[in-house]
Amino acid sequence: MAPFSLMAAGVSWLAKSFTVFSSTSVLTRCTSVLPASYINPVKCLSSQASGPPKRPLNGYMRFVLQQRPIMARQNPEIKSVDIIRKIAQQWRTLSPEQKQPFQEAxxxxxEQFTLDLQGYKAQLTPAQLQQQVLEKRQRLAKRKAIRQKRELTNLGKPKRPRTPFNIFMSEHFEEARGTTTPAKMKSLRDDWRNLFNHQKQVYIQLAEDDKIRYKNEMKSWEDHMVEIGREDLVRGKTLSKKKKTDAKAPSAKKATKKAKAKTTKKTAAKGKSKTTKVTTKSSSTKTV
Structure with a gap:
């Protein structure tokens, strides 16, 4: 009976251990997919308890996470940017068979992410789903604005004119009171309010000059954008003005042509009248 009792105790212990291991998270399932050299176990957790599941990493990013600590240990003096470049170069030299484990993972x-996302959305209310759609639109709009700003900077769009307070702040920011940026900004606002009108007039005049600078630079920049075919970046007011001037230009040309034709007709008529007078005089002298 003793061996039988020992076997029963062993079975119960195995059952308990099985329940403990089965209650663990997705971590154990992900580590069993590939060897430890191919996978970072922490990044395989695709869901969170208090939010939507995170998107999984692609094969290249998994390779980067694997190779980055190795490369950093081998080259401690190299910057992180150069390490990423070296890893990217290694990834390009890998064969399809070497890339396959990362891509399969x-x-x-x-696939696990799609399942987790469906389960997460099934738990949400219609109001929460609508809120998520709104947040996604805001994120996309923000990314679009960042891309447009980067494009305008690359195309050399002039900087907007500064206000009198901006000029005052840039001149006195270093010696402003406070250790942090918000504290310095607050002290500069207080100093600006305490300035007299004749003291503010200097910065007001500088701001007016900056407006003129911005206007002239924007005019030349928008003309250049029209020349290179980027009218989508030109303001609507300037486009409407250009269209009006372009519409007036043919009419002005027609008016000048008409005026020239009238003057030529008048000169021709005067020439004819002079010739007729000369012929009448010559005929009268012959008759005499």
């Missing part, structure tokens, strides 16, 4: 994580 990414594919499995993507």
């Amino acid at each position: 990414s594919l499995r994580a993507r």
Whole structure:
């Protein structure tokens, strides 16, 4: 009976251990997909308890996470940017067979992500779903604005004119009171309010000059944008003015042509009248 009791105790212990291991998170499932050299176990957790599941990493990013600590240990003097460049170069030199484990792990994580996302959305109310759609639109609009700003900077769009307070702040920011930027800004606002009108007039005049600078630079920049075919970046007011001037230009040309034609007709008529007078005089002298 003793061996039988020992076997029963062993079975119960195995059952308890099985329940403990089965209650763990997705971590154990992800580590069993590939060897530890191919996967960062922490990044395989695709869901969170208090939010939507995170998108899984692609094959290249998994390779970066694997190689980055190794490369940093081998080259401690190299910057992180150069390390990423070296890893990217290594990824390009890998064969399709060497890339396959990372890509397969990414594919499995993507399938798990779709399942987790469906489960997460099923728990949300219609109001929460609508809020998520609104937040997604805001994120996309923000990204679009950042891309447009970067494009305008690359195209050399002039900077907007500064206000009198901006000029005052840029001149006195270093010696402003406070250790942090918000504290310095607050002290500068207080100093600006305490200035007399004749003291503010200097910065007001500088701001007016900056407006003139901005106007002239914007005019030349928008003309250049029209020349290179980027009318989508030109303001609507300037486009309407250009269209009006372009519409007036043909009419002005027609008016000048008409005026020239009238003057030529008048000169021709005067020439004819002079010739007729000369012929009448010559005929009268012959008759005499």
